[in-house]
Amino acid sequence: AQSVAQPEDQVNVAEGNPLTVKCTYSVSGNPYLFWYVQYPNRGLQFLLKYITGDNLVKGSYGFEAEFNKSQTSFHLKKPSALVSDSALYFCAVRESQSNTGKLIFGQGTTLQVKP
Amino acid sequence: DSGVTQTPKHLITATGQRVTLRCSPRSGDLSVYWYQQSLDQGLQFLIQYYNGEERAKGNILERFSAQQFPDLHSELNLSSLELGDSALYFCASSSRDYNEQFFGPGTRLTVL
Numbered sequence: 001a002q003s004v005a006q007p008e009d010q011v012n013v014a015e016g017n018p019l020t021v022k023c024t025y026s027v028s029g030n031p032y033l034f035w036y037v038q039y040p041n042r043g044l045q046f047l048l049k050y051i052t053g054d055n056l057v058k059g060s061y062g063f064e065a066e067f068n069k070s071q072t073s074f075h076l077k078k079p080s081a082l083v084s085d086s087a088l089y090f091c092a093v094r095e096s097q098s099n100t101g102k103l104i105f106g107q108g109t110t111l112q113v114k115p
Numbered sequence: 116d117s118g119v120t121q122t123p124k125h126l127i128t129a130t131g132q133r134v135t136l137r138c139s140p141r142s143g144d145l146s147v148y149w150y151q152q153s154l155d156q157g158l159q160f161l162i163q164y165y166n167g168e169e170r171a172k173g174n175i176l177e178r179f180s181a182q183q184f185p186d187l188h189s190e191l192n193l194s195s196l197e198l199g200d201s202a203l204y205f206c207a208s209s210s211r212d213y214n215e216q217f218f219g220p221g222t223r224l225t226v227l
Contacts, residue, residue: 032213043117043205043218044158051213090158094213100171101146101212105158 002027004093006106013081013113021076021109023091030096033074034103035065038088047089050074061085081113118142119219121206127225133194136222140187140208146170147189148209148216149181153202164189165212196226 003026013019025031032051036044048059055067065076074091088110092103118141126134140147149161151174160173164183175181178196183189193200203223207216 034215036218043119043220044207045117046215046217049215096213099212100163101148101209101214101216102160102163102171102173103148103216104160105150107157 002093002095002104004091004104004106006089006091006109008109009107010110010112013111015083015113015115016080019078019081019085019111019113021089021091021111023074023076023106024072025074025091025093026072027093027095028097031074032094032096033065033067034092034094035059035063035074035076036090036092036105038090038108040087044090047076081111083113083115086111086113117217117219119206119208119217121204121219121222123222124220125223125225127227128196129227130196130198132196132226133192134196134224136191136193136204136206136224138189138191138206138208138219140189140206141217144208144210144217145187146209146212146216147183147187148207149175149189149191150205150207150218151202152205152221156202158205161191193224198226200224201226 035047050067091106120139145166161175163171203221207218209216
């Protein structure tokens with residue numbers, strides 16, 4: 001069965017420092033991986049996705065993620081955090097062989113960026 | 116703005132009642148998804164429709180049902196409501212199964 005784990009409930013980082021939000025996944029076959037961000041009282045916003053190709057994926061707002069097949073990980077990164085990056089971040093996975101678009105989400109990680 | 120609209124934004128109702136949540140996908144998107152977000156269960160996939168047909172079913176209760184109409188808008192019907200059904204219900208749409216999904220702002224359901 002597909003699953004996604006975000007091992008940290010919360011990540012705290014100082015503004016200007018690099019940030020990493022961790023995600024590991026379990027699927028049979030090749031994964032399609034996604035990161036979404038949710039600001040308070042808002043819907044989820046798409047950040048980036050990995051389908052195939054280059055393991056380093058660049059997305060919106062300066063975020064990037066690195067796909068590591070051997071470690072089944074897809075960590076979200078940003079070189080220099082902003083206070084406005086503070087939000088709830090979700091990693092999601094879909095099986096490539098699936099004939100549906102069903103996404104399995106992790107529990108979410110709250111990112112707190114302090115000035 | 117994702118281009119996905121959901122109505123109503125908030126819904127307060129009593130146990131045992133029935134409600135209908137409405138979603139209009141982005142222009143051109145054939146797939147509509149429904150998700151439930153609650154504190155204890157997190158973000159859970161409920162159901163997907165593609166061009167009017169049910170495509171996938173997740174952890175959707177038998178008291179819940181959905182449909183997608185010819186104009187591609189979708190409705191999620193929740194009946195015999197219980198306190199535990201209180202949650203944020205999101206609709207999302209996509210053009211292809213493997214593409215990113217765009218989420219609406221959600222409907223916050225409170226069952227008293």
